[in-house]
Amino acid sequence: MIDELNGAIETYQAKWQALVTARQNKEFFELLKPTAAAWKTKDLDEFNGAVAQLQPLCEQVHIAWVNERWLGTLYLREPLPSGLFVVKLMQRRPGSTDAIGLDHLDFLLPENSDAKSILVQETDLKWTEEKNGEHCKWLSVWFDDTEAKLRNDTVLQVCADEMLEYQERLKENL
Numbered sequence: 001m002i003d004e005l006n007g008a009i010e011t012y013q014a015k016w017q018a019l020v021t022a023r024q025n026k027e028f029f030e031l032l033k034p035t036a037a038a039w040k041t042k043d044l045d046e047f048n049g050a051v052a053q054l055q056p057l058c059e060q061v062h063i064a065w066v067n068e069r070w071l072g073t074l075y076l077r078e079p080l081p082s083g084l085f086v087v088k089l090m091q092r093r094p095g096s097t098d099a100i101g102l103d104h105l106d107f108l109l110p111e112n113s114d115a116k117s118i119l120v121q122e123t124d125l126k127w128t129e130e131k132n133g134e135h136c137k138w139l140s141v142w143f144d145d146t147e148a149k150l151r152n153d154t155v156l157q158v159c160a161d162e163m164l165e166y167q168e169r170l171k172e173n174l
Contacts, residue, residue, distance in 0.1 A: 023122060039103065
């Protein structure tokens with residue numbers, strides 16, 4: 001799986017570079033740094049298999065049930081060739097026909113950047129504002145049959161916030 005992931009990231013990065021080159025505000029897009037690669041699996045068996053393959057390479061693994069599917073956030077001991085330490089595994093939602101494999105990369109927005117106003121000026125760019133629950137918000141940029149998620153935080157912060165929420169639930173039930 002790791003070779004397939006690395007190859008898909010390399011292909012993605014070529015598409016991303018083409019997108020950056022075509023932007024009016026290249027400086028903004030060049031400042032965006034990838035923080036995680038998201039890999040979608042077709043079902044629970046494939047998800048569990050991917051976790052089993054990657055877990056020995058990890059320092060931390062966080063798995064959560066979100067929106068009727070399992071999501072995993074894996075922090076690797078050594079970075080991928082792309083420099084990424086974080087892999088997000090996503091079980092495809094029940095009934096979905098989404099493509100499996102590399103789904104997107106997360107990018108960290110520069111502090112105090114007004115990403116929405118910059119994206120609005122890129123009139124040929126398709127983008128949407130999205131969220132998944134209380135803790136997870138991003139701007140999706142759609143290009144060349146793929147997606148980039150522009151975020152003010154990383155998926156690691158989302159995991160930490162979710163765990164703090166569960167800590168509060170636990171305390172309430174003691």
